[in-house]
Structure formats: C-alpha cells, structure tokens
Amino acid sequence: MPQSLADDSFGDLVRLVAQQRDRAAFAALFRQFAPRILQYCRKLGADQGVAEELVQDVMLTVWLKADSYDPAQASVGTWIFTIARNRRIDRLRKESRPVPDMDDPAMTPVSQATPEEAAQLVQGSRRLHGAIGTLAPNQSEVLRRSYFLEQTHEEIAEETDVPLGTVKTRLRLALGHLKRSMKDTA
Amino acid sequence: MTFPHHHPDDQLLIGYASGQERVGKSLLVATHLAYCPDCRRRVAAFEALCGSWFEELPGEAAADLDGLLDRMDGLLVAPPATADKSADAEAPRLFDVAGEPAGRLVPEPLRSWLPEAIDSPVDCGSWTELSPGVWLSAWQRTLAGTNICLLRMAHDAPVPAHRHTADELLLVLRGAFSDEYGHYELGDVAHYVAPTDHHARGASKEDCICLFLLDGDLIFLDGEEERRAG
Numbered sequence: 001m002p003q004s005l006a007d008d009s010f011g012d013l014v015r016l017v018a019q020q021r022d023r024a025a026f027a028a029l030f031r032q033f034a035p036r037i038l039q040y041c042r043k044l045g046a047d048q049g050v051a052e053e054l055v056q057d058v059m060l061t062v063w064l065k066a067d068s069y070d071p072a073q074a075s076v077g078t079w080i081f082t083i084a085r086n087r088r089i090d091r092l093r094k095e096s097r098p099v100p101d102m103d104d105p106a107m108t109p110v111s112q113a114t115p116e117e118a119a120q121l122v123q124g125s126r127r128l129h130g131a132i133g134t135l136a137p138n139q140s141e142v143l144r145r146s147y148f149l150e151q152t153h154e155e156i157a158e159e160t161d162v163p164l165g166t167v168k169t170r171l172r173l174a175l176g177h178l179k180r181s182m183k184d185t186a
Numbered sequence: 187m188t189f190p191h192h193h194p195d196d197q198l199l200i201g202y203a204s205g206q207e208r209v210g211k212s213l214l215v216a217t218h219l220a221y222c223p224d225c226r227r228r229v230a231a232f233e234a235l236c237g238s239w240f241e242e243l244p245g246e247a248a249a250d251l252d253g254l255l256d257r258m259d260g261l262l263v264a265p266p267a268t269a270d271k272s273a274d275a276e277a278p279r280l281f282d283v284a285g286e287p288a289g290r291l292v293p294e295p296l297r298s299w300l301p302e303a304i305d306s307p308v309d310c311g312s313w314t315e316l317s318p319g320v321w322l323s324a325w326q327r328t329l330a331g332t333n334i335c336l337l338r339m340a341h342d343a344p345v346p347a348h349r350h351t352a353d354e355l356l357l358v359l360r361g362a363f364s365d366e367y368g369h370y371e372l373g374d375v376a377h378y379v380a381p382t383d384h385h386a387r388g389a390s391k392e393d394c395i396c397l398f399l400l401d402g403d404l405i406f407l408d409g410e411e412e413r414r415a416g
Contacts, residue, residue, distance in 0.1 A: 113223065
C-alpha cells in the first residue's frame with residue numbers, strides 16, 4: 001500500500017511506543033492519525049484551536065495508554081477513534097460518556113453463556129459483520145453522515161444533493177439491513 | 187444463565203458507538219451492555235465501522251501539525267503507570283455494596299449514579315406512589331433533555347395509562363414486567379415511540395424495578411381522558 005502502512009504495522013508502532021517509548025514510532029502514528037483527529041473534531045464543530053488541543057490530548061493518551069491497546073479487540077484506527085470520540089464528548093459537550101466497567105462484579109460475563117447462547121453470539125457477530133460489509137454504498141453513506149458526522153437529515157439532503165425523502169428511505173433501508181442480521185430470539 | 191432477549195434498537199447502539207447519542211440514553215445503553223454480551227459485540231462492530239470511517243477521513247493536514255508534534259515533545263515522558271496500578275490493586279472490590287451479593291447489584295455505570303440500593307422499602311421516603319402498587323423514585327435526573335428515574339411495579343400492578351410526547355425507554359433492573367408486546371426480565375429493554383399505546387404491569391413475585399427514561403413530558407390520563415385516548 002503506497003503512503004500508508006498496513007494495519008498490523010500500526011499495531012507494531014503502538015507496541016514500540018508501549019514497550020520502548022519509541023518516539024519515532026509515535027511520530028509515525030502522529031503523522032497518520034493527527035490529521036484525521038483534527039478533521040473529525042472540526043467536522044463535529046470544534047474551532048481550529050480547540051481541535052488542535054484535542055489532537056494533542058488524544059495523541060498524548062495514545063502515548064500514555066499504548067500498553068492498554070489490544071489488537072484482538074480493535075484495529076489501531078478504531079482504538080484511536082474511540083479515544084477521540086470520548087475526548088470530544090468531554091470537551092465539546094461537557095458530558096462524560098457512560099461506559100460499563102469491565103471489572104464490575106455485577107457485569108454479566110460472556111463466560112456465563114450456555115452452549116446455545118455462545119453459538120448464537122458467534123453467529124450473530126458473524127452475521128452483523130456480513131451485513132455491515134454488504135451495505136449499499138449510498139446506505140452506508142447516510143449512516144456515516146447521520147451517526148459519525150452527526151448531520152441532520154436536512155443537512156445530508158443538501159450536501160449530497162438528494163431529496164429529503166430519499167435520505168430517510170436510505171437510512172431506513174440501512175437500519176433494516178442491519179436489523180435482519182440480529183438473532184431471531186427477540 | 188440467560189442473557190437479555192429484548193435489546194436497544196440499532197439506532198441507539200450505533201448512536202452509542204459513534205458518540206452521537208447523548209448522555210441520558212447512553213446511560214441506559216451502557217447499563218444494558220453490562221447485562222448483554224450480545225450487544226457488547228454489536229457495539230464493538232459498530233465502533234469498528236466508525237473506526238473505518240475515521241481512517242477514511244482525508245489525511246492532508248489543514249494546519250501545521252508537525253509544529254504540534256514538536257510542541258508535544260516535552261509531554262512525552264513515561265506514564266506513571268506503576269503508581270496507578272498499585273492504587274487500583276489496593277482499592278476495595280465492590281462485591282458487597284450495601285450487603286448485596288454481586289448478582290443483585292445494579293451494574294455500572296448506573297450504580298454510581300444511584301444514591302442507594304434500589305430495593306429500599308417503598309415507605310422510606312425514596313419512593314412516591316403513583317397508583318396502587320406503582321411507584322416512581324424520588325431520585326430523578328434530567329440529562330441532555332431526557333428525564334430519568336426508577337419505576338417500581340408490584341406483582342400484577344398496572345402502570346396508569348399515560349401519554350408521552352416522545353420516546354419512553356425501560357430497562358429491567360429487578361424482577362419482571364409484561365405488556366401487550368412481550369415479557370421483560372433482567373437486563374431487557376422496552377422502547378416505546380411517542381404515540382404507542384402500552385400497558386405495563388409487574389409480572390414477578392418481587393417488585394419489578396426499572397430504569398425509566400422519557401424524552402419530554404409524561405402526562406397521566408384520568409379515567410375520562412383514558413377512555414377517549416383508548
């Protein structure tokens with residue numbers, strides 16, 4: 001891949017930061033992700049100054065928490081997205097995002113699954129990934145604008161130059177496509 | 187073990203994963219996730235989808251980001267990880283908050299929001315009776331426009347007819363309840379959109395206690411209005 005590294009190479013860079021405090025590895029991660037964090041925060045309403053502070057804040061978290069990155073759970077891009085998401089909610093909305101506590105004794109662990117439930121979990125997960133992968137491009141695009149960029153239906157209609165009704169239809173079709181991947185026990 | 191069977195819809199799960207959903211409904215979704223391994227995986231898949239959109243954002247810098255990297259130089263010191271970890275290890279585990287066995291505890295993140303264990307007696311001042319066998323908690327919050335409290339239903343006690351101007355959501359924390367759409371047990375979520383007519387009633391020997399979320403106002407109908415609305 002020209003100019004960008006394969007995803008496991010980003011994982012290697014995070015490991016170098018975690019284990020050796022490798023500044024060159026950190027700089028490579030910064031060059032890849034800092035522009036994207038900046039764009040993300042700008043698109044969600046941060047002015048340039050606040051967006052740059054958020055870039056610094058998120059990348060400093062990457063430096064400090066590199067040892068908590070688990071390649072089995074998420075790609076480096078997804079991990080950094082979740083950090084950027086949490087920071088901009090704190091900063092731009094002055095809200096703290098409620099999250100489950102993985103060490104909470106009251107948490108229902110996946111290990112309590114009956115064999116039938118465990119099989120359903122694996123199947124459901126596979127079906128959902130399949131459904132996400134087979135979303136029509138225009139349906140994926142309304143999901144992206146509506147949830148990732150937090151645009152209203154009217155904004156999406158205007159920016160993509162399609163009628164408002166079409167935006168709503170595409171969103172409904174996208175959600176319907178994902179819903180069909182749910183296990184049928186509900 | 188039985189996992190929940192009634193889940194938040196994908197709009198809520200994607201909104202939670204992307205960060206679009208506000209704090210009120212996120213509190214209900216996050217607490218459902220503590221009960222539901224299935225939705226934890228679903229949220230992780232939606233986070234990965236958002237992660238792919240994040241990676242696709244244009245990589246050209248709109249500003250002098252190298253300068254920003256240079257200015258971070260002084261911040262890049264080794265994290266004080268060892269100090270943090272030892273403090274965590276010494277913190278008491280919350281296995282018996284208020285003497286509750288872990289299985290009876292309300293999971294995080296909701297537990298930290300509540301002032302006391304949810305099973306306080308109905309006459310202790312923490313509950314206000316709405317109708318025979320149905321109570322609302324004195325604990326109430328309004329978070330980002332969503333009104334939040336606890337709803338408690340004795341066995342077979344019907345929640346009075348009401349009308350709501352926007353979404354209503356229930357998450358079962360204790361016992362079970364039923365309505366015309368189904369039977370809801372621990373960790374299950376019921377989601378009613380604005381004009382939906384629904385009649386919940388307690389369906390377990392012990393009182394059913396739910397986290398109760400409402401966008402906008404709740405209007406209880408008197409007998410006459412109820413007949414007209416029904």
